[in-house]
Amino acid sequence: MADPMRIRAQAAGDKATIRVLMSHEMESGQRKDGNGKIIPAWHIQDVTATLNGKVVMTAEWGPAVSKNPFLQFTIKGAKAGDKVGITWKDNKGDSRSDEATVS
């Protein structure tokens, strides 16, 4: 199981800005190891964001997203106290879900 995500969700007016830092190696599949062999790609493929359990955004990422990915987006109609959930799944089948409260 990967390390937890850091999620900040701040309400401003009738929307909330969500900032997420995930902990993932995001190996590109382009690099070579000491013996000249290509290190296989290992990256987050699917990201799902929920607001109070309802899916509001899904994303698909390739290996070109940076190591320890950062994501920022805005949810309309979110208010303080709402629960924002983020789930990612990588191409090796590992996944991680974390939740934060909008403040």
Next chain:
Amino acid sequence: MQTRRETLKHSAAVAGLLASTGLFPQYAQAFDKAAFDAKSVAEAVKAMGGAAPVESKDVTITGPDIAENGAVVPLGVSTSLTNVKRMLLLVEKNPSALIAMFNITPDVEANFATRSKMGQSSDVYAVAITNDGKAFFAKKEVKVTLGGCGG
């Protein structure tokens, strides 16, 4: 909000290898390998179900003019268009052009920021695909001092 039926129909329409995640059966997703393997901007947009992209002032891409470290280039995509279903972020000269794809529901703003790797100086593209399959783009040149793809 997409229903499962719509999502599945949509996935079936997109040619390529489909692999359901199984994590969210009610929102079955399929990682679109064909799109992420695409080498050019036009190919990737086509694989994502958009027509030939047209440049538009309603789509915005934000990023640095010069990125010192190609491993971490902060890029943002946004659009003022309504009825947008997907936003794509692409780097033209990367080994595979497509960086990230965001599916938009009415509950989120079409405004995303993330960080990407860039192998060399290149044009970066934000593409918005509308519900009726039209694609609009904006581009920006980012110069990279130190590439971030190889090693």
